[in-house]
Amino acid sequence: SAVISQKPSRDICQRGTSLTIQCQVDSQVTMMFWYRQQPGQSLTLIATANQGSEATYESGFVIDKFPISRPNLTFSTLTVSNMSPEDSSIYLCSVAMIEGETQYFGPGTRLLVL
Amino acid sequence: AQTVTQSQPEMSVQEAETVTLSCTYDTSESDYYLFWYKQPPSRQMILVIRQEAYKQQNATENRFSVNFQKAAKSFSLKISDSQLGDAAMYFCAYRSAGGSQGNLIFGKGTKLSVKP
Numbered sequence: 001s002a003v004i005s006q007k008p009s010r011d012i013c014q015r016g017t018s019l020t021i022q023c024q025v026d027s028q029v030t031m032m033f034w035y036r037q038q039p040g041q042s043l044t045l046i047a048t049a050n051q052g053s054e055a056t057y058e059s060g061f062v063i064d065k066f067p068i069s070r071p072n073l074t075f076s077t078l079t080v081s082n083m084s085p086e087d088s089s090i091y092l093c094s095v096a097m098i099e100g101e102t103q104y105f106g107p108g109t110r111l112l113v114l
Numbered sequence: 115a116q117t118v119t120q121s122q123p124e125m126s127v128q129e130a131e132t133v134t135l136s137c138t139y140d141t142s143e144s145d146y147y148l149f150w151y152k153q154p155p156s157r158q159m160i161l162v163i164r165q166e167a168y169k170q171q172n173a174t175e176n177r178f179s180v181n182f183q184k185a186a187k188s189f190s191l192k193i194s195d196s197q198l199g200d201a202a203m204y205f206c207a208y209r210s211a212g213g214s215q216g217n218l219i220f221g222k223g224t225k226l227s228v229k230p
Contacts, residue, residue: 041222043159043205043218044220090157102147102149102161102164105151105160106158107156107158108157108158
């Protein structure tokens with residue numbers, strides 16, 4: 001499995017601001033994903049980060065709110081834009097070495113919006 | 115749409131004993147994967163075990179094993195010789211073998227406590 005790091009590990013932000021979360025993998029991976037875990041809840045897929053093209057968003061998530069970049073096979077960013085307290089969650093990056101294979105998760109970014 | 119149900123919000127086990135966590139799922143697909151992930155207080159999601167639906171043999175990983183009943187759409191996790199480090203949230207997850215490769219569908223989780 002790959003070693004996945006996320007920055008920042010946690011942050012406290014004011015409403016109306018934006019935060020960019022970075023996901024770095026120590027080896028090239030085919031698939032990268034972003035999930036959200038709201039307090040006390042399970043994980044929900046936000047989008048699949050596609051290298052060199054627009055991310056593929058799941059129902060209920062839009063690019064204007066959660067812009068995603070993936071410039072290469074080891075790095076991706078998720079921005080949470082115009083934040084509100086409802087965006088307070090843990091955001092997790094996950095990767096799969098090969099399409100269709102097991103996903104491995106990063107340590108997560110804990111976000112609190114005041 | 116596929117759904118995953120974990121009917122036990124919390125479970126408790128004595129150290130060194132065995133505990134079984136339940137998971138059922140609903141799907142019309144014949145080919146898929148099932149997973150158990152562990153999330154300790156540190157929040158790092160860790161893969162515990164994986165099962166391919168086409169395999170009849172139940173997956174095992176050291177003290178962790180599953181009871182996969184495809185017809186009943188049941189996928190329980192058995193933890194043997196429980197250790198204090200096993201205390202965590204356990205999530206059951208489903209993924210289609212085709213179509214959108216990324217979409218892991220998670221259950222709501224079971225919080226496991228281990229008593230010394």
